[in-house]
Amino acid sequence: xxxxxxxxxxxxxxxxxxxxxxxxxxxxxxxxxxxxxxxxxxxxxxxxxxxxxxxxxxxxxxxxxxxxxxxxxxxxxxxxxxxxxxxxxxxxxxxxxxxxxxxxxxxxxxxxxxxxxxxxxxxxxxxxxxxxxxxxxxxxxxxxxxxxxxxxxxxxxxxxxxxxxxxxxxxxxxxxxxxxxxxxxxxxxxxxxxxxxxxxxxxxxxxxxxxxxxxxxxxxxxxxxxxxxxxxxxxxxxxxxxxxxxxxxxxxxxxxxxxxxxxxxxxxxxxxxxxxxxxxxxxxxxxxxxxxxxxxxxxxxxxxxxxxxxxxxxxxxxxxxxxxxxxxxxxxxxxxxxxxxxxxxxxxxxxxxxxxxxxxxxxxxxxxxxxxxxxxxxxxxxxxxxxxxxxxxxxxxxxxxxxxxxxxxxxxxxxxxxxxxxxxxxxxxxxxxxxxxxxxxxxxxxxxxxxxxxxxxxxxxxxxxxxxxxxxxxxxxxxxxxxxxxxxxxxxxxxxxxxxxxxxxxxxx
Amino acid sequence: xxxxxxxxxxxxxxxxxxxxxxxxxxxxxxxxxxxxxxxxxxxxxxxxxxxxxxxxxxxxxxxxxxxxxxxxxxxxxxxxxxxxxxxxxxxxxxxxxxxxxxxxxxxxxxxxxxxxxxxxxxxxxxxxxxxxxxxxxxxxxxxxxxxxxxxxxxxxxxxxxxxxxxxxxxxxxxxxxxxxxxxxxxxxxxxxxxxxxxxxxxxxxxxxxxxxxxxxxxxxxxxxxxxxxxxxxxxxxxxxxxxxxxxxxxxxxxxxxxxxxxxxxxxxxxxxxxxxxxxxxxxxxxxxxxxxxxxxxxxxxxxxxxxxxxxxxxxxxxxxxxxxxxxxxxxxxxxxxxxxxxxxxxxxxxxxxxxxxxxxxxxxxxxxxxxxxxxxxxxxxxxxxxxxxxxxxxxxxxxxx
Numbered sequence: 001x002x003x004x005x006x007x008x009x010x011x012x013x014x015x016x017x018x019x020x021x022x023x024x025x026x027x028x029x030x031x032x033x034x035x036x037x038x039x040x041x042x043x044x045x046x047x048x049x050x051x052x053x054x055x056x057x058x059x060x061x062x063x064x065x066x067x068x069x070x071x072x073x074x075x076x077x078x079x080x081x082x083x084x085x086x087x088x089x090x091x092x093x094x095x096x097x098x099x100x101x102x103x104x105x106x107x108x109x110x111x112x113x114x115x116x117x118x119x120x121x122x123x124x125x126x127x128x129x130x131x132x133x134x135x136x137x138x139x140x141x142x143x144x145x146x147x148x149x150x151x152x153x154x155x156x157x158x159x160x161x162x163x164x165x166x167x168x169x170x171x172x173x174x175x176x177x178x179x180x181x182x183x184x185x186x187x188x189x190x191x192x193x194x195x196x197x198x199x200x201x202x203x204x205x206x207x208x209x210x211x212x213x214x215x216x217x218x219x220x221x222x223x224x225x226x227x228x229x230x231x232x233x234x235x236x237x238x239x240x241x242x243x244x245x246x247x248x249x250x251x252x253x254x255x256x257x258x259x260x261x262x263x264x265x266x267x268x269x270x271x272x273x274x275x276x277x278x279x280x281x282x283x284x285x286x287x288x289x290x291x292x293x294x295x296x297x298x299x300x301x302x303x304x305x306x307x308x309x310x311x312x313x314x315x316x317x318x319x320x321x322x323x324x325x326x327x328x329x330x331x332x333x334x335x336x337x338x339x340x341x342x343x344x345x346x347x348x349x350x351x352x353x354x355x356x357x358x359x360x361x362x363x364x365x366x367x368x369x370x371x372x373x374x375x376x377x378x379x380x381x382x383x384x385x386x387x388x389x390x391x392x393x394x395x396x397x398x399x400x401x402x403x404x405x406x407x408x409x410x411x412x413x414x415x416x417x418x419x420x421x422x423x424x425x426x427x428x429x430x431x432x433x434x435x436x437x438x439x440x441x442x443x444x445x446x447x448x449x450x451x452x453x454x455x456x457x458x459x460x461x462x463x464x465x466x467x468x469x470x471x472x473x474x475x476x477x478x479x480x481x482x483x484x485x486x487x488x489x490x491x492x493x494x495x496x497x498x499x500x501x502x503x504x505x506x507x508x509x
Numbered sequence: 510x511x512x513x514x515x516x517x518x519x520x521x522x523x524x525x526x527x528x529x530x531x532x533x534x535x536x537x538x539x540x541x542x543x544x545x546x547x548x549x550x551x552x553x554x555x556x557x558x559x560x561x562x563x564x565x566x567x568x569x570x571x572x573x574x575x576x577x578x579x580x581x582x583x584x585x586x587x588x589x590x591x592x593x594x595x596x597x598x599x600x601x602x603x604x605x606x607x608x609x610x611x612x613x614x615x616x617x618x619x620x621x622x623x624x625x626x627x628x629x630x631x632x633x634x635x636x637x638x639x640x641x642x643x644x645x646x647x648x649x650x651x652x653x654x655x656x657x658x659x660x661x662x663x664x665x666x667x668x669x670x671x672x673x674x675x676x677x678x679x680x681x682x683x684x685x686x687x688x689x690x691x692x693x694x695x696x697x698x699x700x701x702x703x704x705x706x707x708x709x710x711x712x713x714x715x716x717x718x719x720x721x722x723x724x725x726x727x728x729x730x731x732x733x734x735x736x737x738x739x740x741x742x743x744x745x746x747x748x749x750x751x752x753x754x755x756x757x758x759x760x761x762x763x764x765x766x767x768x769x770x771x772x773x774x775x776x777x778x779x780x781x782x783x784x785x786x787x788x789x790x791x792x793x794x795x796x797x798x799x800x801x802x803x804x805x806x807x808x809x810x811x812x813x814x815x816x817x818x819x820x821x822x823x824x825x826x827x828x829x830x831x832x833x834x835x836x837x838x839x840x841x842x843x844x845x846x847x848x849x850x851x852x853x854x855x856x857x858x859x860x861x862x863x864x865x866x867x868x869x870x871x872x873x874x875x876x877x878x879x880x881x882x883x884x885x886x887x888x889x890x891x892x893x894x895x896x897x898x899x900x901x902x903x904x905x906x907x908x909x910x
Contacts, residue, residue, distance in 0.1 A: 327738035334731040341724040346717055347874050353881060473767055477906075480774055484903050487781075491896040495889060502885040508878040 132158035132237050134252070136230040139222050142173075149173045150206075150222060152229060156252050162244055168253060174199075174206075176257055177229055183247045184236070189392070190399045191453075192460035194468055195242065196235040197388040199228035227377065231385060238471065293458065299465060300397055307390045314383040321376045328368035335361035349508045356504045360497045367490055374486040378479050386472065393468060400457045407450030414443040532556050535653045535668065537646040538566065542638055546570055547599045549645055553668045559660075560669055567671045571598055574645055576676040577652075580663045588816045588854070589861035590658065591869055593651035594805035596644040604634045629786075636790060640798065647802070694815075701818035704825075708859070714866050715814055722807040729800035736797055739789040770906060777902040781895055788891045795884035803873060810869050817862050820855040827851040 138153040155169035181198035188195050202221070233252075237243045251257065291297050335358045342354030421436040532555060539550035552566045578595035581587050608630050615623055652658045667674070702719070706712040827848040834844035 323738065327735070330731070330735040330738045334728070334735040337724070337728040337731040341721075341728045344717070344720045344724045347870065350874050350877055353877070357881065477770060481903065481906060484774075484777075484899055484906075488896060488899045488903065491892045491899065494892040495896065498885050498888045498892065502882065502889070505878065505881040505885050508874060508881070 132156065132160055132243070134230065134233045134237060136226050136233065139226055149175075150225075152226060154233065154252065160243075162249065164253060170252065170255055170257075172251070172257065174201075174225070174229070175259065176251065177232065179257075179259075180236075180247060180251045181232075184242060184245060187245070187247075188242070189395060190402070190457075192396050192400060192457040192464060193239070193241060194389070194392050194396055194464045196232060196239070197392050198232055199225060200388075224377075224381070227381065228385075231381075235385075235389075235471075239467075295462070296397070296400070296458070300394075303390055303393055303397070307387065307394070310383055310387050310390065314380065314387060317375065317380045317383060321372050321380060324368055324372035324375060328365050328372065331361055331365035331368060335359070335365060347508075353504045353508050356501055360501050363497050364494065367493055371486070371490055374483060378483050378486070382475065382479050386475075389468070393465070396461055396464065400454070400461055403450070403454045403457050407447065407454050410443060410446040410450045414440065414447050417443055533653045533659055535646075535649045537642055537649070540638070540642045542599075542601070547638075547641065549642065551649065551668060559665055565669060565671075567668065569667065569674075571596070571645070573667065573674050573676050574648060576674065577663055577667050578648070581652075581658065581661070582812075584661075587658065588820070589813070589858035589865070590655070591806070591809045591813050591865045593648055593655070593658075594802075594809045596641070596648045599638075599641040601634065601637060604630065604637055608634065636793075640794075643798075644802075697819070698815045701815060701822055704818060704822055706818075706821070710863060711814070711817070711859070715818075718807060718811050718814060722804070722811055725800055725804045725807055729797065729804050732792075732797045732800055736789055736793050739792065740786070773902060773906060777898060780898050784891050784895050784898075788888065791887040791891070792884065795880045795887065799876060799880045803876070806869065806873070810866060813862055813865060817855070817858045820851065820858050824848075824851040824855040 133156070135155045135157075136152050137155065140151045140153075142149055142151045151171045151173050153169050154172050155167070156163070157167045159166060178198050178201070181195065184195045202225075236248060237252075242248055337358075338354055338361060339358035342351050342358060345351040345354055417436060417440050421433070421440055424433045424436050427433075534554040536552050537549050538552040541548040541550075547570065549569050549571075550566050551569050552564075553560070554564045556563065575595055578592065581592045608627075611623070611626055611630060618626075652661075652664055658664065702715060706715065827844070827850075831841075831844040831848045834841045
């Protein structure tokens, strides 16, 4: 019953452009289906329900799902009315025509869908008017001792209408970023959105900064962090849904932000997180999902492989950086040694040439150092980011499994209740029978919702994965091009140095 | 794994700038690397009447070169010359070990990786091989260019006698004797060096060579380390990133141009990696080898100064002995003869030593000039090559995206 009814009328063309950032979730223009069903929907939408176990999104005027949430939340009495009328109309507009049938149809269609959406994405690239740029800069130490922290300036330049101004900046500290991520994660991860992970905490690194050690390593640490925070924000706003999230907007725009205390590692919230993580891990092992969709199985496998590869590659880039730094040290040593040799050489022109050689080698040493930095920042950090992102992707796949599990659990419970009701039919207990019937109705709704949730998360994940893959390609391509440009610069410098040296060498007579 | 390697060598760049003249030309025309020895084909062309033919070849091994060198050192007549330093022993151990390890690990890597590594290691082996040949050749050329040493009988035997010279390597006892001799010599050397020389030229040379030798030693060690670092810093890691991405995308339905992007970049890195390897190899050849050679040559020059210093001390001691003898009027004739011998020896050494040291300087300056110029030119060539590859790849990639 559920499948066929969910086919929306083909005239619903608003939603064919999947990747149009602005209009991904347009407001439901008009409730296309039956009147009685839509009326309560409008009523209910004014009830602001707090964040619930099953509620999908916070109150967001632009969020299409808000109404759906209200309709189907477990405790809402209106739900029964709606369900009896068939599918909730508010939900249907979201599902674009093609994707509705995707979970059912086999592999071939999945490929087509992925492929075509990827192509669509590629076509979109040309006309992509994604105009927002965030810079994290000016790290400033605030306060003293162990309570000190680094404040970063977050500057946003944009022409998007969702922002009040075109250019503005605020001051934020690291825990603010973590707080933002934590909010986004709790809102979006369990419905299948890949929320970019925040940069990692580093107790050691921060302690050095707090203690006030003004040395190379703590400067490097601050710079690494600054760069990571910038990448984090850019990734977050590149996500069309996250961009419009009020928490994100507040983070970027408002000058005052309530302090996120629950992000502290050793706080109770932190401990709770750790416990939950452990529980999740155990659960994951016990859920045996009956995967009907080969796409998911394939993708999960691919992400497993990618995870392993990226970790290996991250390690080998780090070793490359190490080697280059060693080369730099050895070049500097040789330069000094050559200078000494030049000093002791008693043939004047040769002596001068050797000193020049020493200078050239010293400059080359500096080049090696700069190259090592490029290697590190460009590639190593990128790979690190992606290792963490893949973890988030895997998390989203896990949520899908959990959603499936919930659905299955409801179904099993429904089955049991039905059996119990059947038994009750033969006893003479009208009250109990009615109660059973009520419970069954409730469970039927739950089952349907569970199925819808599952299909919704599956759909969302497909979209997210496509987006992720597209972004990943873009990221790697742009880093590679930057890296090649840095190599070009190195070679140009090398040419300059050796060209300056050559006449000196030739002048030896 | 490496059974043997035979390399035919065309006239290669000599490390040391030498004048080859038609009366005697020596080179190593071929070489064969067997399990634990290298066989050099020494080829001679000469117009001198001493030889039976005008052109001939013999096969020699490393030990025979050492025998020749040692015979020069032990010859009192040559005390006043810088004896061309002996070529270092061919050392393929490290390279052989690597090749062996590769063979053992064959199962754990892909065929492609294996072939690539094997090629690299074989190229390394070949490079070491070529170097050892060059160093043996330089030794012979120096001898052939020296006005006195070229006439040495042992040298002619070395060049012409087409049987094995039956020169065995030193046994343990002899090696131990050598060791003690060296200890005594260094102690004596310190003593002799302490004696101030009347002659300004030699005094200056003594100070100069001592310091120079130490600094060349340091520079040689540091340049070796630098070049070894250079060799191990590959862009291989980055190459692998790209290949993996490329492979990953092959398994997804990614558009063709993404695959092409990664393919192009990995091809680029393949090429730049080869250039980087060549840069390290050229630095090795032009810089490291140069310094190593002059480390040995400066030691030979120091040895000459030591011999002269020794002769001077002997001369002064003989003078003192003569005075004593005259004072006591005993064994005067004996003391006089002894003193005259010492004087003659000292003067002979001093005369030739002066010229030798001047020649050493000339050779040194010329060699450094040649190698530094060639080094700079090669570095430029490779940097320009790299730049061109990078720029053309970048323009293609940017044009695509």
